[in-house]
Amino acid sequence: LRCSCSVWGGLVQAGGSLRLSCAASGFTFDDYAIGWFRQAPGKEREGVSCISSRDDNPYYAHSVEGRFTISSDNAENTVYLLMNNLKPGDTAIYYCAAGGLIAATMGRCRGMEYWGKGTQVTVSS
Numbered sequence: 001l002r003c004s005c006s007v008w009g010g011l012v013q014a015g016g017s018l019r020l021s022c023a024a025s026g027f028t029f030d031d032y033a034i035g036w037f038r039q040a041p042g043k044e045r046e047g048v049s050c051i052s053s054r055d056d057n058p059y060y061a062h063s064v065e066g067r068f069t070i071s072s073d074n075a076e077n078t079v080y081l082l083m084n085n086l087k088p089g090d091t092a093i094y095y096c097a098a099g100g101l102i103a104a105t106m107g108r109c110r111g112m113e114y115w116g117k118g119t120q121v122t123v124s125s
Contacts, residue, residue: 011122012086020081022096022116033103033112035059035070036081038092038121047109048094049081059108063089086123093118 012018024034035050035058049070050059058070069082079096096116103111 010120011124014087014123014125016086016123017082017084018086018121019083020094020096020119020121021078022080023076023078024096024098024116025077026114031101031104032098033107033109034072034079034096034098035109035112036079037095037097037109037112038090039095039118040089040092043092045095050107050109051079052104052107054104055107083121086121088123088125090121091123092121094121095119 010018020036031053033050033052036048037045038048039045046061047059048061048064049068051070051072052059060068067083067085070079071082072079081094083090095118097112098114099112103113105111
């Protein structure tokens with residue numbers, strides 16, 4: 001997976017918004033899952049939000065529900081993460097990831113096989 005991540009504004013004040021985009025290439029699956037993860041200093045990586053071809057409902061981590069929205073442009077093989085009402089606790093390196101049948105079946109951001117480079121998101125108080 002080659003995942004080119006871009007951030008529209010990597011540093012933002014609390015309450016602000018950012019949008020991440022990941023243009024994925026190098027894989028083709030009939031069944032797939034794709035989404036976003038993050039890792040803050042001293043913490044484990046966590047799944048933030050993911051889409052699965054086997055589930056019409058995107059997955060969101062509880063901490064971001066109601067604030068973040070995942071979307072995709074299948075024609076462009078691009079997945080987006082719109083992050084609203086950002087909090088200092090959202091500060092982390094964000095990664096996009098993708099997987100095939102296993103990930104699509106497991107759902108909830110599990111079973112990802114391919115990872116893009118991370119991008120820093122910093123939310124100041």
